[in-house]
Amino acid sequence: MKLLKIAFWFVVIILVFIFVIPLFLPDNVQIEAKTNIKASPETVFRQLNSLKNWSNWSTWNQADSAMTVSYSGPDFGEGAVFNWKSKVLGNGQIKIVNSLAYSSVRNELDLGERGRAEDEWVFKKLGDSIQVTWNFRAINLRYPLGKLNGLFLSVTMKSFQLEELAGLRDYCQKQPLPVSVNIIEVKPAKCISIADSATYTELSAKMEAGFTALFKKAEAQKGSITGAPFALYYNWDTAEQIHYRLGLPIMETKQLACDFTQEGGKALMAVMKGSYDQFERYHNEIQLFAMENNLQLSGAPWEEYISGPGNTEDAANWETRIYYPVE
Structure with missing residues (x-):
């Protein structure tokens, strides 16, 4: 009988817990x-x-x-x-x-x-x-x-x-600092330029030759250089041809006419200091920043070479500014 009472009150407690509480x-x-x-x-x-x-x-x-x-x-x-x-x-x-x-x-x-x-x-x-x-x-x-x-x-x-x-x-707390991306206004710039294409393995040598030709042209025509050289990338395909334009901003004269104008407007910009093996990370993080902030990319990105191998052998002192135009 005592066991039945215990069982009864146990069931009551369970029911209260399930249905009353x-x-x-x-x-x-x-x-x-x-x-x-x-x-x-x-x-x-x-x-x-x-x-x-x-x-x-x-x-x-x-x-x-x-x-x-x-x-x-x-x-x-x-x-x-x-x-x-x-x-x-x-x-x-x-x-x-x-x-x-x-x-x-x-x-x-x-x-x-x-x-x-x-x-x-x-x-x-x-x-x-x-x-x-x-x-x-x-x-x-x-x-x-x-x-x-x-x-x-x-x-x-x-x-x-x-x-x-x-x-x-x-x-x-173990992760490296992210790329710092800023939204800026870029002024248009008149340039002399070379439009070309290359495979990924050819690209470095062809760009070096192209920039050398642009600087020689500016020097021969006594052109006044007004900005850093840059490379504008119309596509990026390491398996096929990469189409690009090299540019050198100058002050236009009668002897030296500009053939390309780098358009101005709103752009995302990041400053990369150091060796060029960081390029992929910087480009990826700028694109990620655009997506996170619902910004629409609106043209070809470009790299502006403030200093590099032609200025110093110490890669730590190289500076590249990377731009992505946005609407």
């Missing part, structure tokens, strides 16, 4: 966690704005080595989607629904039977650090199990957030 629980649960990261806003933002980059720092998926994942949509920003299937962690989806460059990223989470959620990552500059605030919101929790899950999340989620933020912090 959820009556007093909220429909939505919000949990917030913060950390400070000594890194640039671009570095932190790019780790969160690309769902593929989450594997660099997140330990969440390590709980199930058999988890299957897939990605769809763009590689980063609004519309990027991450799907997972796991016997341990369940199935779900994360989708980026709002992205504001270097300021915030907001996601929607579909957790299947566990309901839906939102999270938002907000970045704030604090001295030499970035304060990252992660807001997680479980929304429209269903009675009764959804609300009980919300209660569970309110107890356990904070420690999980802090662990993930620590991984993000440790990863970002």
